Amino acid sequence: MILQDFLLPGLRHVMKQSAQLLLLALLVWMLLLFAVFFYFTDSQVTQLHRTTSIFNSESQHSTHVQRSSRAIMASHNAPWAMFAERRGPFQRKQVFQPPRAVEEFQFRNFGKRRKEYRKNVMKPPETEFSKTWSVVRGLWKGQVSSKLLGQRLQQAMKNYVLSNKYKVLYKGQRKANNDRQEILCQIKEQAQLRTLNSSEQPFAHLGFQPLVPPQLQQAYRTCAVVTSAGAILKSSLGREIDSHDAVLRFNAAPSKGYEKDVGSKTTIRIINSQILANPQHRFNSSLIYKNITLVAWDPAPYTIDLHKWYQNPDYDLFNPYITQRKNFPEQPFYILHPSFIWKLWDIVQSNTLEDIQPNPPSSGFIGIVLMMNLCEEVDVYEYIPSMRKTDLCHYHEKYYDAACTFGAYHPLLYEKLLVKRMSTAFEQDLKKKGKVTLPGFSKINCPL
Template sequence: MKPWRKFLALMAWLLLFLCLLSYYLDKGPVGQMVRCVDASSCLLSPRLQQARLHYLNSNKHQVTLRPAEGRPGGQRSSQELLCELQRRASLRTLDGSQQPFAGMGWSGVVPGEPLGPMVPGSEIETCAVVMSAGAMLNSSLGAEIDSHDAVLRFNAAPTEGYEKDVGNKTTIRIMNSQILARPMFHFNSSSLYRDGTLVWYEDPDFDFFTPYVDRRRKRPDQPFYILHPAFLWGLWDVIQSNSEETIQPNPPSSGFIGIAVMLALCRQVHVYEYIPSSRQTDLCHYFEPHINAACTLGAYHPLLYEKLLVQRMSASTTPDDLHQGSRVTLPGFSTVDCGGDPVTYDRPPNKNT
């Protein structure tokens, strides 16, 4: 064999070895996740454990990290967890009147009415929160998803061509700033964003204000809300206070945000492929061939801790049901007797700002 052919063969075997090594290092015991009682970073692969430590040390958002002592951990019941979420992270959207948003020109641009049921004075009976996870492929859940009164989807997740698995109804779409700012998403021309209620979350990593104002002027009748940062950090506080470890000091994932939004709007919420089912895969999204274990257990977002918290909030669903059935069912806030008034914040209570 010629030397160059030997070299190519050696490189091919080396690439195969590296791919296999990367695969097994990233494979955390995801199937065991729904059987865990306590949140534990031991469920993360070495790579994801390092990522978690990196975000803890960098603390980009300057979050006040509190010691683990005194946290209730796994002691709260599902009802207590739901009530805490309702009290400490009441759904809020920007109305443009508060500083610094008034000084930034938001007044008169954002909707005057708060995000609520599509029909004023009424509640949504059943809702679906459809994750974009690769495990949605071959699920045949489309008809069940479309049977709900309202359906929430995320970012650029499509329905066309995937109707059998994810349905085609979209009532609310939660998006990050990239969807508006990056041309590749065709925000102003794509039919994905033409109908239904739009909701934006997270800090604007891209120029968000300009395309948002442009959209509001072109389609003033389409509801387009911006979640208040205090709502997002209130969610983070609830996750942290119910985790025995210190979680990543970054905002929750879009999935957890979407669940919290629908708990405030619906009497019953069905969440699809948030807790990994038997179809779990490292495929990040059902509509694109990107593979990364962080999409399931989290790196930047405290995704592992979010999922364990949602599992605990679903008292009527057993771990085996979660693993086999791909669906978590949660009672809406309006159906849970909590007493007292929700706690709201003018700014994130856990930050040094």
């Protein structure tokens, strides 16, 4: 009993100490576990934060590069250019851009975006692509409105109407129900071809007389207008296009390598002023501008102030034009008179009740009416999209945007609707070939 009384208190003391040590060890183990847990959790959050920061930084840098590349384009690509300084024949004016203009640069559809930008452009969302088909079907039927466009294009159009860079003040009538014959007679009466000559100032004073070739006149029976639309790829229309007496192409669109779809013949090439001014297009050396008739254009103010236009064109086309005419006087080369450009705009606006963009018409519409002046019959390919409709802007460039088809800067949607209303093409030609057929002015009989 004495031994038991002696051992039990010691045993109890040892067990108490062991329990305390066990609890302490358990506590330490739990603290260590929590420390490890928080360490890895914090590392992942930090890594995620860093990744997100890098992504945002790269996105901002990419956006800045894209905006910068667009900002150096001429006012064909800078719709909000309001203050400009003349730099020289091959330098772009510096422009002021209000904040809301940033998104608008993507809508200019002349195909003048920098190559490094084009390579990184992704296709638009499938939902946007699908939505465009309702607009295409509306064009096939000759019944379409800007309300069918996506919100992005609608907003861009509204912004251009509000900006009114060229100070357009349309005072004519508007009518949406003119029939085909009325439209044809209107365009024949009001859109007679006019090119720059030496009789008006400041060009008479500047000595343009020996530079300007004789006026362009009707010379062809059948003509093809080949747009640069991406939908012409895989069309196999090349042979049909080349069967025409004359073929019109646009800007820097090549035929080499695409002969099966677009043909190989080129008779006339209509070029906007950037082709002349921007060294990227190699106007002085590229073979696509040689041995054909050239027709250049640049929009003047809506008031047709020729002095102001000469001093401050969207791109400096006059110095390159003078140089080219002196070096190659045998090559027919014309500059469209600004009054011709704005007459076409007036015609488009007069045939719709909606407010169209107060910017010059597209090269496509200008080229179509140009050929109606020169030809007895004009076939236009992929101006109104066929069943091959795609958001690929141009067949020779990897850039996607529905604005290239339906317009944002240019009133393309309204131009195409007007062309459809004038066309005599069969529905199958329109859907399968993207082809519309128009009579030349010489074949349009109007009441006296």
